[in-house]
Amino acid sequence: MSSNSKEKDMPVTRGARGAPAPEAAAGLAAGSWAALLAPRLAQFAGVARHEHVTRAAEELAVPQPTLSRAVVRLERDLGVTLLARHGRTVSLTPAGRAFLRSVERALAEVERAAEAVRADADPSAGxxxxxxxxxxxxxxxxxxxxxxxxxxxxxxxxxxxxxxxxxxxxxxxxxxxxxxxxxxxxxxxxxxxxxxEQRLRLVVPDDHRLASRKRIRLAEAAEEAFVTLEPGYGLRRITDDLCAAAGFRPRVAFEGEEAETLRGLVAAGLGVALLPPPAVPRPGVAELTVTAPRAVRExxxxxxxxxxxxxxxxxxxxxxxxxxxxxxxx
CATH class of the missing domain: 3.40.190.10 (Periplasmic binding protein-like II)
Structure with missing residues (x-):
């Protein structure tokens, strides 16, 4: 006999009412409870709310025998009796009341999540x-x-x-x-x-030797100290590439994280920079058009x-x- 056949023939330890014994239930893999129980939580909550299987089945639009079997399977999977049966009516056991409180919170959270993702996907108001x-x-x-x-x-x-x-x-x-x-x-x-595409300009202090110029070839700034964004920023990569195309490697004096901060460093006389146009003109600097190489960022x-x-x-x-x-x- 194969090992698979032996596994199928092995008895499962069961507790009261045919539910798995606690040690068997505890053997479920971590994270599997949600997948196992989720389809039956709303059914259990409906029965608990009505304390009557038939009325709950009518509200949930499922056959009464199907609902009864679902709740029994839920109890068996948990290894806990959730409902006390009294003829056609039921009542919650202490374990059932404790479980219901968590189930209602979980179902409410699912409802909120569903409404949130539906709202975000709304064509007119997403x-x-x-x-x-x-x-x-x-x-x-x-x-x-x-x-x-x-x-x-x-x-x-x-x-x-x-x-x-x-x-x-x-x-x-x-x-x-x-x-x-x-x-x-x-x-x-x-x-x-x-x-x-956006043209980049060479930004220099307004008292710089190049400040009176309107246009410049980038190679003319080869000896200048540059202030740039840190490595990993797109504008830093573009600056390095443009300087390489102009035949030099920029001598970096300061590195920052934001373009307007670099413009302030230039105004303070700490170097020059290749930057896009500012939203508002910044005093203390002159901005020169770079004629070669073509200085743009896409x-x-x-x-x-x-x-x-x-x-x-x-x-x-x-x-x-x-x-x-x-x-x-x-």
Whole structure:
């Protein structure tokens, strides 16, 4: 006889009323109770509420024998008597009352969760989790949301500002539906579409030797100290690449986490920086157009490949794609 056949023939230790003995019930793998019990919790709660199987069956729209068997199986799985039978009526045992309190909390939480995800997917009033770069926060993103909500006034947004790599990780983790980032990412698990490009300028202190210039070749700044974003930021990678294309490696004096902080460091005379235009002109600096190499950063929208969109996310994605070439203000 095979070992599988022996296992099938082995008796199961059972306690009172045919329920598994406590030691047998305790052998269930961790996490399996929810899968085992969840389909019968609402049925048990209905019987407990009515204290009558027939009336509960009518409310739940299931045959009375089916409901009776479900509650008996629940008791057997738990190894505990939950209901005392009195003819056609039932009453809760002490164990049943304790179990019911937790069951009602669990069912209420499931109801709230179901309502929340249904609300987030509502085409007219759902939610979009949207990430974007800090530099797009002052003007670009508020303008986009305002334009989108002209036709979708009740759609809600969860907004997340961060640097590119951090946003892509949150996209992969399911925390974001869409993100605006630069440079446009290339990854097998993501879909990305280029939307626009933004010119970068060489920002220098207003008393700098180059401050009177309108245009400059980046190679002319090869000897300058640079202030840049930290490694891992998209703008840092673009800065390094542009400097390499100009024939030098930037001498980094300070590293930061936010573009406007870098602009302040430049104003303080601590170096020069390659930055996108500010939302509001910053005193103390001069901003020069870089003529060579072509100094731009491409901005795109990214989302997780194969991830199904809710109606509000799909609508906002279509809106963003319709803004190709006119994403940025001005």
């Amino acid at each position: 939610k979009v989790a949207f990430g974007f770069l800090h530099t797009l926060g002052p003007e670009t993103v508020p303008g986009l949301i305002r334009a989108f909500r002209a036709d979708h006034p009740r759609v809600r947004f969860t907004l997340v500002q961060n640097y590119g790599e951090a946003m892509l990780e949150r996209l992969r983790a399911g925390d974001l539906d869409l993100c605006l980032t630069a440079p446009v990412p290339e990854a097998p698990d993501l879909v990305a579409r280029r939307l626009d 901005i795109g929208v990214a989302w997780l490949d194969g991830h199904p969109d809710t109606p509000p996310v799909a609508a906002f994605k279509r809106f963003l794609l319709s803004r190709r070439g006119r994403l940025l203000p001005g």
